[in-house]
Amino acid sequence: MPIPTRRSRTARRGPAFRLREIAFGLGLVVIVVCGVGLTFKAALGEGDNLPAAVLATVALGVVAAAVVRGGRRRRRGPGPAAVAGVDAVEAARGRAEVQYAEVQYTEAQPVETEPAEPAPAEAASVDYAAMDPDTFERSIAELCERDGCVEVQVVGGAGDLGADVIATTPDGRCVVIQCKRYGPANKVGSQDVQRFGGTCYAVHGAQVAAVVTTGEFTEPAAEYADQCGILCVDHQALTAWADGTGPAPWDHVPAV
Template identity: 45%
Template sequence: MTMSERRTRPLSRGRRFDLRATAMSFALIAAALIAAGLAVRALAGVVQRRPVWGVVLLCVAVAAVLAHGRRRRRLSAARIARQAGEALEQATTTALDALDAPAPAPSAAPAPTGPYGEGALHTADAPGVPGVLDYDALSPEEFEEAIAALCVRDGCTGVRVVGGAGDLGADVVGLSPGGHRLVIQCKRYGDDNKVGSQDLQRFGGTCFTVHEADVALVVTTSDFTAPAREYAEQCGITCVDRGDLLAWSADPARRPWAAGTGGADA
């Protein structure tokens, strides 16, 4: 009995490893990744500048994902195109509505404070003087800014707060409406701490010779001792105690530098 010989398929010889083709493949993949990264970066910049377009791009991406999922379920190309078009149309309508919507009204900003803000002058009431700042609630730095704000309110120019280390007694400087150079020292003291003669002597030694003041003022939330007032009168320094300060704050006509200019800046 003769048995037929069974034919066997020859083993296919594997493809030879091609180094050049492999290198080219990696290069193309790297180039594609770089291009994708640049595209994402550019799109991120566009979205940051125009958030509305971010909504459009997101809707387009969702439509593309839905189209890809439906394609895997063997839906017709016409139906996929119709759904993608509807999603894009809805995204465009949303973007146009966002562009046409009125801008939100800006929230009310707090009243400005500091040397040039009205809020520095009218944030509280002093006892018995309506509309005057409560100077006792201020820090020494805030008190200097409040005095500078009073000067600006009453027509002074070039007003600056210069108090600090090495100020040589000057806390606020500026020019009066009549062009006189003002040099002011601010003393935010309590009622039980009066400005003494030593304070006036230190200020008197620099206000005219160093700061070249035409009018020198010492303004305090307290009072002055009798020797201090006597020294100030001898040197031509104007003393502004608590009562004078409250009167000046309530009435712009009570400019304290007018006494030092012979009424020229009244």
């Protein structure tokens, strides 16, 4: 902020300031004249009062000089220290404005967040073909329990009469499953399906009958199963059932 000069400040004060200066000067003249008069009066009167009159005159002169000097100082305007103080205030104000602008800019910037960690890949499908026959039967029973079946039993073994897993579906039907853990080179033939078809309904009272294998079915086996109402679940259908991407065997047969 620019500091006004003496000339510009005086010009702004106008006639009122000049009248105050004239009155101030007349007051000084009156003080000096009074002092001189008192001095001569004391000199013409008693000589003992002369030193006192001289001292009074000198004191009046000192007072007048001090008043004149003070008036001059007031008219000179602010000194270098005042100007330096104003400059310091302006500089501090400028720094504060810059800091405020930086803070506003920082707050306006989008906050960077750490990228989310990628979701772990889904677990690989269970390799049912690598299981032994007993483990495979228990795994099929666990799938039945997972999908809401109750009273799940693993009955495979000697004298099982073709049934390996028996359970009750969520809607109350009896499901009978025969498990065939075969390798890629082996297929479930029609004789396997026929033996199962002769006992699943008559002996076990199946309302849903299914043959589940880790391999595939021959064409005659699939035709016989279709005629008897037996579901053929090959390795692809088993994988879909286990992964949850395909239906459970009993979902293929509508409830009566």
